[in-house]
Each structure stands twice: as structure tokens, then as C-alpha cells.
Amino acid sequence: MADEDVQAQGDRPWEELQRILDDKDPSRVEAFLEKTQPGEMARVISRLSEEDQAAVLHIVDTEHAADVVELIPEAQASRVIEQLDPREAAEILTELPSNEQADLIAQIGEEGAQAILAEFEPAEATAALELSRYPADVAGGLMVREFLSYTEDQTIGDVVEDLRQNAEKYETYDVQYAYVRGAQERLAGVLRLRDLLLRRSERRLGEIMITSPHSVSDRATLEELRTFFDEHRFVGVPVVDEAGRLVGVVREAAVEEGLHERSDSDFRKSQGIVGGEELRSFPVLLRSKRRLAWLSVNIVLNVIAVSVIAYFEDTLAAVIALAMFLPIVSDMSGCSGNQAVAVSIRELTLGIVRPGDALRVWLKEVAVGAINGIVLGLLIGVVGWVWKGSAWLGAVVGAALFGNTVVAVSIGGLIPLVLKRMRLDPALASGPILTTVTDMSGFFFLLGLATLVLSRISTG
Amino acid sequence: MADEDVQAQGDRPWEELQRILDDKDPSRVEAFLEKTQPGEMARVISRLSEEDQAAVLHIVDTEHAADVVELIPEAQASRVIEQLDPREAAEILTELPSNEQADLIAQIGEEGAQAILAEFEPAEATAALELSRYPADVAGGLMVREFLSYTEDQTIGDVVEDLRQNAEKYETYDVQYAYVRGAQERLAGVLRLRDLLLRRSERRLGEIMITSPHSVSDRATLEELRTFFDEHRFVGVPVVDEAGRLVGVVREAAVEEGLHERSDSDFRKSQGIVGGEELRSFPVLLRSKRRLAWLSVNIVLNVIAVSVIAYFEDTLAAVIALAMFLPIVSDMSGCSGNQAVAVSIRELTLGIVRPGDALRVWLKEVAVGAINGIVLGLLIGVVGWVWKGSAWLGAVVGAALFGNTVVAVSIGGLIPLVLKRMRLDPALASGPILTTVTDMSGFFFLLGLATLVLSRISTG
Numbered sequence: 001m002a003d004e005d006v007q008a009q010g011d012r013p014w015e016e017l018q019r020i021l022d023d024k025d026p027s028r029v030e031a032f033l034e035k036t037q038p039g040e041m042a043r044v045i046s047r048l049s050e051e052d053q054a055a056v057l058h059i060v061d062t063e064h065a066a067d068v069v070e071l072i073p074e075a076q077a078s079r080v081i082e083q084l085d086p087r088e089a090a091e092i093l094t095e096l097p098s099n100e101q102a103d104l105i106a107q108i109g110e111e112g113a114q115a116i117l118a119e120f121e122p123a124e125a126t127a128a129l130e131l132s133r134y135p136a137d138v139a140g141g142l143m144v145r146e147f148l149s150y151t152e153d154q155t156i157g158d159v160v161e162d163l164r165q166n167a168e169k170y171e172t173y174d175v176q177y178a179y180v181r182g183a184q185e186r187l188a189g190v191l192r193l194r195d196l197l198l199r200r201s202e203r204r205l206g207e208i209m210i211t212s213p214h215s216v217s218d219r220a221t222l223e224e225l226r227t228f229f230d231e232h233r234f235v236g237v238p239v240v241d242e243a244g245r246l247v248g249v250v251r252e253a254a255v256e257e258g259l260h261e262r263s264d265s266d267f268r269k270s271q272g273i274v275g276g277e278e279l280r281s282f283p284v285l286l287r288s289k290r291r292l293a294w295l296s297v298n299i300v301l302n303v304i305a306v307s308v309i310a311y312f313e314d315t316l317a318a319v320i321a322l323a324m325f326l327p328i329v330s331d332m333s334g335c336s337g338n339q340a341v342a343v344s345i346r347e348l349t350l351g352i353v354r355p356g357d358a359l360r361v362w363l364k365e366v367a368v369g370a371i372n373g374i375v376l377g378l379l380i381g382v383v384g385w386v387w388k389g390s391a392w393l394g395a396v397v398g399a400a401l402f403g404n405t406v407v408a409v410s411i412g413g414l415i416p417l418v419l420k421r422m423r424l425d426p427a428l429a430s431g432p433i434l435t436t437v438t439d440m441s442g443f444f445f446l447l448g449l450a451t452l453v454l455s456r457i458s459t460g
Numbered sequence: 461m462a463d464e465d466v467q468a469q470g471d472r473p474w475e476e477l478q479r480i481l482d483d484k485d486p487s488r489v490e491a492f493l494e495k496t497q498p499g500e501m502a503r504v505i506s507r508l509s510e511e512d513q514a515a516v517l518h519i520v521d522t523e524h525a526a527d528v529v530e531l532i533p534e535a536q537a538s539r540v541i542e543q544l545d546p547r548e549a550a551e552i553l554t555e556l557p558s559n560e561q562a563d564l565i566a567q568i569g570e571e572g573a574q575a576i577l578a579e580f581e582p583a584e585a586t587a588a589l590e591l592s593r594y595p596a597d598v599a600g601g602l603m604v605r606e607f608l609s610y611t612e613d614q615t616i617g618d619v620v621e622d623l624r625q626n627a628e629k630y631e632t633y634d635v636q637y638a639y640v641r642g643a644q645e646r647l648a649g650v651l652r653l654r655d656l657l658l659r660r661s662e663r664r665l666g667e668i669m670i671t672s673p674h675s676v677s678d679r680a681t682l683e684e685l686r687t688f689f690d691e692h693r694f695v696g697v698p699v700v701d702e703a704g705r706l707v708g709v710v711r712e713a714a715v716e717e718g719l720h721e722r723s724d725s726d727f728r729k730s731q732g733i734v735g736g737e738e739l740r741s742f743p744v745l746l747r748s749k750r751r752l753a754w755l756s757v758n759i760v761l762n763v764i765a766v767s768v769i770a771y772f773e774d775t776l777a778a779v780i781a782l783a784m785f786l787p788i789v790s791d792m793s794g795c796s797g798n799q800a801v802a803v804s805i806r807e808l809t810l811g812i813v814r815p816g817d818a819l820r821v822w823l824k825e826v827a828v829g830a831i832n833g834i835v836l837g838l839l840i841g842v843v844g845w846v847w848k849g850s851a852w853l854g855a856v857v858g859a860a861l862f863g864n865t866v867v868a869v870s871i872g873g874l875i876p877l878v879l880k881r882m883r884l885d886p887a888l889a890s891g892p893i894l895t896t897v898t899d900m901s902g903f904f905f906l907l908g909l910a911t912l913v914l915s916r917i918s919t920g
Contacts, residue, residue: 039687039811046812071690073810097693160657167658172693176636176653193636194653197620227499230531233557233632235695235713253695256716263723264806267730271802272795278803279812280824288831291799298795299788299836303843306784316783320776323783324766327899328759330787335732335758339751342731343738346724350533351499352506352739364740371748376759383763439787 013040014047021048021055030060033068041071046281054083057092066095069104075277078107086112090119093128097172098145099254102131131248139225140218142258143239143248148178152188152206156196159205179238179246180209187215187238187246215240218247222262223351225255266345266427272298274428301432305439312447318458321388322450325380325397329442330435332376332401333408337434340365340412345426348416355421361413369409377402392456400446408438473500474507481508481515490520493528501531506741514543517552526555529564535737538567546572550579553588557632558605559714562591591708599685600678602718603699603708608638612648612666616656619665639698639706640669647675647698647706675700678707682722683811685715726805726887732758734888761892765899772907778918781848782910785840785857789906792836792861793868793898800825800872801890808880815881821873829869837862852916860906868898 013036020028033056036044045053045068057065057080069077069092081089081104093101093116105113105128113132117125127145134140148170150159159178163170178196182188189209199208215238216228228237229252236251268277275290309316309326316322344361347353353361381398385391412434416426450457473496480488493516496504505513505528517525517540529537529552541549541564553561553576565573565588573592577585587605594600608630610619619638623630638656642648649669659668675698676688688697689712696711728737735750769776769786776782804821807813813821841858845851872894876886910917 038691039683042810043812043814071687073812163654164658170654176695193657194623194630196657197653198624223499227531229713231498235636235711251695251713253689253712253716256713256720260716260720260723263720263727264809267723267727268802268806270727271730272799273802273806277806279810280803280807280821281812284824284827284831288828291796291828292832292835294799295792295795295832295836296839299792299839302788302791303840306787309784309787313780317777317780320773320780323776323786324769326783327766327769327787327790327903328762330791331762331895331899332755332759335755336751339732339754342728342733343740346728346733346737347740349724350502350739352503352533352741354503361740364744367744368748368751371744372752372755375752376755379756379759380763435791439791443787 012047014044017044017056018048018052021052021059024059026059026061029056030064033060033064038071041068042073042076045072046076046279050079050083050281050283053080057081057084058088062091062095065092070096070100073277073279074103074107076279076281078104079282081116082108082112086115087119089116094120094124098128098131098248099142101128102134102141103136105129105132106136134218137222137258137262138218139216139220139239139250140248142222142225142254143218143250144254145248146173147236147238147249148173149181149246150178150205151181152204152209154205155201156199156203156205156208157201159191159196160201176235177238177249178205179213179249180205181246184243185246186244187213187240189213190238213238215246216250217242222255222258223349225250226259227351229255269425269427270431272431298432298435301436302439305436305443308440308443309447312443312451315447315451315454318454319393319450321384321393322397322446325384325400325446326443328380329397329401329404329446330439332380333404333438333442334435336369336372336376336405337408337412337438338431340369340409341416341426341430341434344413344416345430348420348426353417355417358414358417361417362410365409365413366406369406372409373402373405376405390457392453393450396449396453396457397446400442400449403445404438404442407441408434411437472507474504477504477516478508478512481512481519484519486519486521489516490524493520493524498531501528502533502536505532506536506739510539510543510741510743513540517541517544518548522551522555525552530556530560533737533739534563534567536739536741538564539742541576542568542572546575547579549576554580554584558588558591558708559602561588562594562601563596565589565592566596594678597682597718597722598678599676599680599699599710600708602682602685602714603678603710604714605708606633607696607698607709608633609641609706610638610665611641612664612669614665615661616659616663616665616668617661619651619656620661636695637698638665639673639709640665641706644703645706646704647673647700649673650698673698675706676710677702682715682718683809685710686719687811689715729885729887730891732891758892758895761896762899765896766903768900768903769907772903772911775907775911775914778914779853779910781844781853782857782906785844785860785906786903788840789857789861789864789902790895790899792840793864793902794895796829796832796836796865797868797872797894797898798891800829800869801876801886801894804873804876805886805890808876808886813877815877818874818877821877822870825869825873826866829866832869833862833865836865850917852913853910856909856913856917857906860902860909863905864898864902867901868894871897 017032020032117129120128176193178191178193179187180189189211190213191205191209214232218239218241236249238246239248239250241247272294274294278287377398380401381394384397385394415430415433419426419429477492480492517528577589580588636653638651638653639647640649649671650673651665651669674692676685678699678701696709698706699708699710701707732754734754738747837858840861841854844857845854875890875893879886879889
């Protein structure tokens with residue numbers, strides 16, 4: 001933390017960058033970017049206004065601009081690129097690996113993306129557009145088009161010659177295999193580069209390749225890909241389209257990155273950041289609008305839930321102390337239910353539970369819910385008793401929390417399965433549904449029970 | 461979903477496995493495992509009791525057992541392995557890649573792990589123990605020990621000969637580099653295998669290697685590793701210890717997997733699954749105990765929070781309708797605050813915010829909180845007004861929600877930074893702290909304001 005204190009006294013790096021930007025001297029901006037630690041780049045750039053972020057990309061050469069784009073978060077990069085002249089944007093995008101390029105094109109609005117693609121070479125534009133149309137979480141969206149491929153007739157000598165001639169182009173290729181295409185561009189075989197070391201250079205690839213190689217469909221999901229890499233210790237796997245044509249290579253790292261992004265996104269969605277990633281450098285009104293969309297749904301659900309309380313106004317009027325336990329029952333049931341939601345989402349992800357396993361999930365949750373309900377119910381019951389001196393009040397509060405804990409874990413365990421079966425997003429919708437239902441049942445248990453024994457507890 | 465319906469009528473795979481297990485015929489269990497889809501394995505195994513899970517590993521040969529261990533979740537695998545005879549457990553662990561082996565050893569209790577390591581070859585045991593002592597989220601915990609390494613004096617011919625002789629052993633090695641060791645086993649250079657294709661076999665590695673290669677410290681964090689791979693398009697990077705000795709290789713995929721696991725774990729922690737991963741196949745009492753540890757903290761915090769309400773019992777007694785708005789203010793503030801928590805945790809992870817940036821975070825949150833507070837306050841104010849026919853009640857409720865939304869986003873935005881500075885886990889503690897503080901301030905705003913204008917609203 002010491003470095004921050006030093007920075008606070010001196011010039012902050014983004015203030016320095018801001019000043020250099022004002023001078024409009026490309027080489028000084030480039031020098032600044034070069035001396036900036038890669039891990040610092042996102043922080044420094046995010047401190048600038050979006051106009052200035054675009055100005056940085058505009059003033060430096062394409063290579064530096066591409067480096068910056070790779071180091072800042074994608075959500076930020078796509079916003080900045082949209083502000084550039086399409087030709088400039090196209091030049092920067094061309095420097096990126098094909099999958100990162102496609103991700104950014106998919107994130108930029110339709111219109112902006114078309115203007116940028118119009119500046120690509122026609123063949124490149126078609127390829128980029130095709131890639132960007134794959135969902136981000138299937139093999140087609142995760143694969144790169146940068147890989148080595150040859151035909152069956154070529155020899156080891158041809159491969160070596162190709163490697164020699166294109167050494168620079170292949171510099172950033174990170175596969176250790178070469179793929180062999182057969183008739184109709186179909187994937188026919190695979191070669192490990194290290195095996196080429198052991199062979200004579202006249203050998204034709206068709207003779208020495210591993211035939212019927214493992215491959216995945218361009219529609220393979222993240223789960224399928226992860227299972228594939230769990231089973232096979234490969235660095236990458238070739239991707240084929242419906243016709244069996246080799247269209248790309250998915251690296252294991254891309255699969256893990258995709259899973260990581262999905263987890264992060266699930267986490268954010270469960271916390272109410274639902275309109276896509278939010279960074280604080282985004283405009284206030286955009287952030288506010290997106291957050292409000294979620295909050296408005298929740299406030300409506302809240303009003304529905306508390307309407308239960310309105311039915312019991314007389315009971316509440318007779319025993320004001322109950323008002324204190326309404327938020328406790330609501331919050332504690334939410335806590336218990338969320339634990340069950342988390343375990344269900346995890347088990348769905350791991351593939352050890354499916355929507356059809358509802359009965360098993362419910363039985364497993366009820367057992368835990370009953371034990372925890374008894375403990376929590378006793379705890380809060382004692383609090384109620386001691387606080388208000390009424391054993392009956394304690395019993396009502398304890399019984400309500402016990403009952404609602406069982407309801408909460410049941411609903412929490414099942415909602416993700418039901419949402420999954422309905423092809424809805426468990427991370428997104430489980431929380432609000434859980435809260436609304438358990439609030440209603442909790443208020444009903446507490447106030448309903450209190451009403452039943454009203455004469456016993458209203459004496460206090 | 462059709463397949464589940466079919467299964468429901470016929471024999472479920474785990475019931476079949478259960479039956480085969482009873483016959484105690486290894487070859488039939490092995491045949492069953494072979495026909496089971498890799499993506500199904502975790503689900504099928506998790507349906508068995510933990511004793512039967514151990515029985516499966518016990519009855520099949522080591523290779524099949526290792527395959528099962530790799531396909532089921534780590535939390536489950538470590539529990540099952542603990543139940544095996546140490547010699548058997550050691551045999552299975554020896555079949556796993558060094559990093560997976562180390563992860564499992566780290567998860568198994570101290571005593572069990574020592575018994576298992578006693579069955580390893582002494583050198584292997586030392587190596588495995590060293591690896592297992594690295595935290596799981598630094599380079600040492602992520603690296604594998606399976607890599608190619610040679611000395612500077614060796615020639616390309618030696619490498620080719622080594623690859624030929626150890627083809628089987630290297631089968632599952634997934635690096636495309638060979639590392640060259642200099643004096644004192646220090647990392648001296650790196651060779652790309654494809655470059656060997658372009659050279660004559662008499663050349664000494666010391667002459668043709670890339671000197672001063674990139675490497676990372678065995679203490680490098682996930683963030684540092686990710687930044688490294690963002691900057692360099694490598695598949696793997698060599699890891700060196702304090703003395704500069706080559707100790708392993710971290711693959712990019714392992715880094716992404718580590719980040720993914722951490723995100724999943726953060727998600728679970730934020731939902732109250734805090735004692736490590738929970739699967740429903742774990743014993744009920746263990747699940748219950750772990751969940752209760754978290755719930756007990758929350759119930760205490762809840763009681764503290766609602767004690768604010770006790771100070772205003774007279775106001776509540778005068779205006780029972782306020783009781784309905786207590787849970788709404790509590791829940792909506794929680795929602796707004798959680799959004800801010802999520803953005804802060806995300807920005808901390810991306811490295812664009814640090815604990816010292818509290819002022820900036822607060823200013824950015826207050827802007828959004830004020831806008832959203834006005835909108836939500838107006839909404840709930842109108843509800844209060846229409847429902848109870850009292851404009852004053854509406855004003856009190858609306859103003860309380862406005863004020864508390866601003867408080868909630870401020871606290872939600874700052875808590876993760878404060879926890880991070882205190883070296884505590886933001887994902888774990890942000891939620892309960894946020895809820896407690898915003899509940900207290902929300903109840904105080906609502907009931908305090910109502911008390912101030914009590915004569916206006918208690919007429920209803």
C-alpha cells in the first residue's frame with residue numbers, strides 16, 4: 001500500500017498521461033505506454049474520460065493501440081473502439097487474435113461493426129463476421145483461426161519450409177499441432193510437431209498423420225469442451241463445422257477463460273448487475289438506467305410480498321413487537337434459501353444434478369433445512385422470549401422461522417432446476433423469486449401463528 | 461430432457477452400477493466406467509454412498525480409478541481418497557498430473573496425507589509435499605512438474621533421441637517448449653520445439669536457445685500470471701524459485717482454471733456457502749454445521765439491526781402501516797448496495813480500482829445512488845400515498861428509501877475496498893456487513909422521519 005501513498009503525493013500516472021496527451025506528441029504517449037506496467041494499464045486508462053481513452057488509441061501507432069486494447073477490460077475496449085474512425089478501428093482490430101477480434105465486433109453495436117468491417121479486406125471481413133456470429137460460449141466463439149494446416153499430399157519437408165518462410169507470422173501461433181486437410185477441406189488428420197522431428201523429410205503427411213483425430217463441433221458448449229479437456233490432456237482441439245470442415249482450434253485456456261467469464265457474470269447477475277458488465281468509468285446515466293431496470297422489478301416484488309402483512313394489521317397493532325421480527329424472518333430465510341440456490345447452481349454446473357433430479361434435491365435440502373430451522377428457531381425464540389418476556393411470543397417467532405427455513409431451502413434448492421428446465425438463467429432470476437416467495441410465506445407464518453394465539457401474546 | 465424420462469422408467473445408471481458393485485467383479489465395473497460418458501461420471505458417482513464411491517475406486521485397476529478421480533469434483537475426490545487404504549490411494553495419486561496430485565494432497569487432512577505420502581517413492585513424496593505446500597493460487601500451486609528440460613551442452617540430436625526413447629512418457633506432456641538448465645540448475649534458456657525442426661542436429665542447445673527467457677516466480681499471483689499471459693501469447697511459462705532454479709511450468713489454462721475456481725468460490729461465499737465447497741452427497745450433519753456457522757453470524761447481526769426498531773415502538777404503534785415498509789426498505793437497500801459491492805469486487809479483480817481509490821469510488825456511487833434513490837423513493841412514496849391515502853406517509857417512506865439508497869451504494873461500494881485493505885475477503889464479508897449497516901440506517905431513517913412528522917401521519 002506504500003506505493004499509493006507515494007503516488008498520492010506526487011503525480012498520478014493518469015494525470016501524467018493526460019498532460020502528455022494534451023501535447024499531442026505520439027512518441028511521448030507511446031513511451032508512456034511502454035513504461036506502464038501491463039498490470040497497471042487498465043487502471044490508468046480507466047481514469048481518463050472516454051474521449052481521452054479514444055484519443056490515446058488515435059494518437060499512437062496501431063501496434064501500441066492493439067496492446068492497450070488487449071490489456072483493458074473488453075467492455076471498456078468495445079466502448080472506446082466505437083468512438084474511433086471506422087478505418088482506425090479496423091486497423092487496430094486486425095492486429096488482434098481472431099477470437100478477441102470477434103468478441104469485440106460482437107460487442108460493438110451492429111451499425112458500428114458494419115462500418116468497421118467495411119474497412120477490412122473482403123475475405124477477412126467475412127471470416128470475422130462469421131466468427132462474431134457464434135455465441136461466445138460455444139466452440140465457434142472460443143476458437144482461433146490461427147493454426148497450422150496442410151494437405152495430405154504435402155511432405156514433412158514442405159512443413160519445415162513453410163515454418164521457415166513464415167516464422168514471423170507463426171510467432172504468436174500457440175498450438176503444438178499441425179492439422180491435415182483431406183477432400184472438401186475436411187479434417188483428415190493431426191500431426192504433433194515434435195513427431196516431425198523423428199521422421200524423414202520426404203514422408204508425406206497423409207502417411208504419418210494420426211488419422212480420425214479427436215475434434216469437436218463448432219456448436220460444442222463450454223461444458224462439453226471442459227469434459228473433453230478433462231478426458232484428454234491436449235492443449236487444443238480442432239473444431240469442425242457440420243460438413244466436417246476444419247474451421248478453427250479451441251485451446252484449453254480459452255475454455256477455462258470462457259468458464260471464468262461466465263462465473264464472473266453469474267456472480268454479478270446474482271448481485272443485481274444484469275445489463276452486462278458495469279465499470280465506474282461508464283456514463284452515470286447508463287449505469288443508473290441499467291441498475292434501475294433490476295431494482296424496479298425488485299421493488300414491485302417487494303410490494304407484492306409485504307401485501308401479506310396488510311392482511312394482519314390487527315394482529316400487528318395488538319403485538320407491535322412482531323414488527324421487529326418481520327425483517328429478521330425475511331432476511332434469515334433469504335440467507336438459508338441463498339445457500340441452497342448456491343449449491344444447486346454449483347451442482348448444475350458440475351453436471352451432478354439435472355432438472356429431473358428435483359425430488360432428490362428436495363429431500364437432501366429438507367434434511368438440512370429441518371436441522372438448521374430448529375437451531376435458528378430456538379435461537380430467535382429465546383431472543384423473543386427474553387426480550388419481550390413472553391414465552392408464547394418466543395414460540396411463535398421460533399416456529400415461524402423454523403417453518404420458513406424449511407420452505408426457503410426447499411424453494412432455494414429447486415428454483416435453479418426449474419429455471420434451467422424453462423431455459424431461463426438460474427443466476428439471474430433465482431434471487432428475486434426466492435426472496436419474494438419466502439418473504440410472503442415468512443410473513444404469513446409469523447403473523448398467521450400470532451393471530452392464532454393472539455390472546456396469549458397480546459397481554460404483554 | 462427426453463432421456464431423463466426414459467431413464468426414469470428404466471434402470472438408472474447408478475442403480476446399475478450399484479448392482480454391479482455388489483457382484484464384486486472388477487471387469488464388469490471397469491466395463492461400466494468405460495461405457496459411461498465422461499460428462500456423466502460425476503453425476504453417476506455422486507449418487508452412490510461415500511462407502512460405495514470408495515468401493516468403486518477399490519475394485520477397479522489403478523488406471524480406471526485415476527480416470528474417475530479426474531472426472532469427479534475435487535471436493536468429492538479428496539473425501540473418497542481419504543477412505544481408501546493409504547497404499548491404494550498412493551497408487552491412484554501417482555497416476556495424476558503433478559498439480560492435480562498436489563491439490564488433492566492439500567485437501568486431504570494432514571494425517572491422511574502423510575500416510576499416503578509414506579507409500580510414495582521418497583523423492584516423489586518430497587516433490588509432491590513441496591508442491592502441495594504452495595497456496596493453490598500462486599504459480600507454485602498451479603505449475604506442473606512434467607516438462608522437457610535439458611542442459612546447455614546437449615545437442616539437438618540428444619533432444620531428438622530423448623523424445624524418441626521417452627515417447628510414451630512424454631505422451632501427455634503438453635508444452636511446446638523445452639527448457640535449458642545452466643549452472644546450479646538455473647533456467648538458462650528456452651527452445652521452441654518447432655525451431656528444432658529448422659536446425660542441424662549437431663548444434664548445441666546453448667548456442668541456439670533463446671537466452672534470458674521469460675519466467676515467473678513461484679510466488680507469482682493469479683493476477684500477475686494473467687497479466688503475463690495477456691501480454692505474451694505463450695501457452696506456458698517456466699517457474700523459478702528464489703535461487704532462479706527451474707521448478708515447474710505454468711500453463712495458461714491452469715491460470716484461467718484457477719481464476720475460474722476463485723470466481724466460483726467467491727460466488728458461493730457471497731451466497732453463504734463459506735466452509736469450502738458443498739455437494740449434496742456430503743453427510744447431512746457436515747452440510748448443516750457448515751451452513752449454520754454462517755447463519756448464526758447473520759442472525760446475531762439481524763438482531764442487532766432490528767434493535768433500532770425497538771427504539772421507535774411508540775411511532776410504530778401509532779402508524780402500523782410503517783411495519784409494512786420496514787422489510788421493503790431493508791430489502792431494497794440490500795439490492796442497491798449489493799450492486800455496488802459487485803462492481804467494486806469486479807473492479808478490484810480487474811485491477812482498475814485499489815483500496816486507496818475510495819474517494820473516487822464513493823463519488824461515482826453517490827451519483828448513481830442519488831438518481832436511483834429519487835426514482836425508487838418516488839415509486840414507493842406513491843405506493844405509500846395511494847395505499848394509505850396519506851401524502852405525508854408517502855413522503856416519509858419515499859425520503860427514507862432515497863436516503864438509504866445513497867447510504868447503501870456508498871457502503872456497498874466502499875466495503876470491498878476496506879476489506880481488501882484489511883486483507884479480509886470481500887466476497888465473504890461484504891454482504892453481511894452491508895445488510896446490517898443499511899438495515900440499521902434504513903430503519904432509523906424511516907422511523908425517525910415518521911416520528912418527526914408523527915402528528916401528520918398518525919391521523920389515518
